[in-house]
Amino acid sequence: MTNNNGRFGIHGGQYIPETLMNAVIELEEAYNHYKQDPAFNEELTALFHDYAGRPSRLYFAEKMTKDLGGAKIYLKREDLNHTGAHKINNVLGQALLAKKMGKTRLIAETGAGQHGVAAATAAALMGMECVVFMGEEDTIRQALNVYRMRLLGAEVIPVKTGTATLKDAVSEAMREWTSRIADTHYCLGSVMGPHPFPTIVRDFQAVISKEIKAQLMEKEGRLPDAVIACVGGGSNAIGSFYHFINDEKVRLIGCEAAGRGIDTFETAATVNTGRLGIFHGMKSYFCQDAYGQIAPVYSISAGLDYPGIGPEHAYLHDIGRAEYVPVTDDEAVEAFEYLAKTEGIIPAIESAHAVAYARKIAPVMGKEEIVVITISGRGDKDCAAIARYRGEDIHE
Amino acid sequence: MSKIREAFENKKAFIAFVTCGDPDLSTTAACVRAAVTNGADLIELGIPFSDPTAEGPVIQGANLRALTGGVTTDDIFEMVRSLRQDVKVPMVFMTYANVIFSYGADRFLATCQEIGIDGIILPDLPYEEKGEFLPVCHTYGVDLISLIAPTSQNRIAMIAKEAEGFLYIVSSLGVTGTRSEIKTDLEAIVDVVRQNTEIPCAIGFGISTPEQAKRMAEISDGAIVGSAIVKMIEKYGKEAPVYVGEYVREMKEALKNIL
Helix, strand or coil, rough: CCCCCEEECCCCEECCCCHHHHHHHHHHHHHHHCCCCCCCCHHHHHHHHCCCCCCCCECCHHHHHHHHHEEEEEEEHHHHHHHHHHHHHHHHHHHHHHHHCCEEEEEEEECCCCCHHHHHHHHHHHCEEEEEEEEEHHHHCCCHHHHHHHHHCCEEEEECCCCCCHHHHHHHHHHHHCCCCCCCCCCCCCCCCCHHHHHHHHHHHCCHHHHHHHHHHHHHHHCCCEEEEECCCCCHHHHHHHHHHCCCCEEEEEEEEEEECCCCCCCCCCHHHHHEEEECEEEEECECCCCCEEEECCCCCCCCCCCEHHHHHHHHHHCCEEEEEEEEEEHHHHHHHHHHHHHCCCEEEHHHHHHHHHHHHHHHHHCCCCCEEEEEEEHHHHHHHHHHHHCCCCCC | HHHHHHHHCCEEEEEEEECCCCCCCHHHHHHHHHHHHHCCCCEECCCCCCCCCCHHHHHHHHHHHHHCCCCHHHHHHHHHHHCCCCCCCEEEEECHHHHHHHCEEEEEEEHHHCCCCCEEECCCHHHHHHHHCCCHHHHHCEEEECCCCCHCCCCCCHHHHHHCCCEECCCCCCCCCCCCCCCCCCCHHHHHHHCCCCCCCCECCCCCHHHHHHHHHHHHHHHECCCHHHHHHHHHHHHHHHHHHHHHHHHHHHCCCCC
């Protein structure tokens, strides 16, 4: 009975106020036009290469491989992108699209601050105004990123409602969009929200799996056995999975933030603890109570601290094509430290969730097997918080 | 015929909104009775939601206070059941899709029919997604009320043609909340609505003064007031019903003698 537009199985859709409907329709039409426009694609590819530093490296983690004693481990180094995370891929695409649509102002939500920084960066580059909504709690956890956004010319608005984290930042950005549509594009940071966002963001992030496939083919002459990425809304994960979805022998593993554990209330593991629901424009799985009130989720990682998951992931879970596993704060922090000491790479605490799960499965895999872990961002932003987690009194 | 039409018969309707459970359900019930006694023609009962994305700060605050107080959908059903013993005007629920989806649409709407709820308003359920609940609404004779926004333009006719109960015309861009000025060309919107449907239309978002209510009711079939009432409840708490009653009387007075 419901609209089939933008559905992934039963998930997705456009559950948004009427005020925004023409805006998402206009966005969909513009996207469908420009994604086939050679000039647009040429311009975006040039930005990816010359500005963001793509393609990102696929690095053979030899020490980690030896240490774990099982599968060969490759790291997809999205942390080496300009601005330090995969978020720039999506933002360059959306900012360019918004500019073609005649918009002069970008608004964005951010959790860890990586998407906010990327949006502020793209806005500076393209001469657009930028306003970023960030949960007040996160502005404290990620103070350095707040400063970076301001340095880039963006206005950062701390959101005090609800749990003052990512979900509240999304709600506030949606409210702002309903009040100012004509000149404003809502640059959503993950594969979530109403159609067409989950599709647009996925397409711009799909460059990750496209590159992994080509790079691994060159180095190993074959496909990986598993691709592992962290999942909040799920943009780096869908980007890492997308070009492997039809290669059914490739295991696709999304690592959810379990916080203090999926048997506690202090978790953000949506697939593992949530239920089907409708929120933030989409039908998908959400952490919620018996009456459908959205749960106040928790994770040490501000970027994974979201009560929902993108609709395409919910669908990949339903059909059994991808696995979604919980990783606790403790495991993520250990992996954060492990990768720093073993490979000299400090991953974002978000990405450390994926590293943690690889440490569990690589040792029991064969030496001829290959695992790719997407390092979605770099960990400089997390150093102070992790030090505090370990009992050291460091402040930025 | 939809019972909601009674609210508009031979008069301009004054529609009052309250968030259920702010500060508690007995105050909500008393506010509803005060509003009805003083001339409210239709009552919108807000079922609080943790993340009300279409609301401004005033109603967000009311949602939070109500949920912090522990109110649930089942408690609200009980309140309505008791209200219906003496309140005869049409009543509708305003909430978010997940509240109904999570409860189970069939169970939720069956209960609506049983306790005498005449319609539901869901700001996060646009025309494209109304199939989510429409068949169940029809099963239980509950109207699914559609909204039209200042940005609806080419969509107005499509929405109006299939509308039921009444049409909720959103006066301004943005979220709920009082506004000093309403700039949208509402006459033009109402013109298109009239060409496409017989059902009444009322204007909401941003209305707080009798002058604004009068102006909106002159253009349409009624005025909807939410934030101004919720603000009053926030200010006076358990003492609010008497103030809400006085306010509704003054607003309703402004709607009399409009042709």
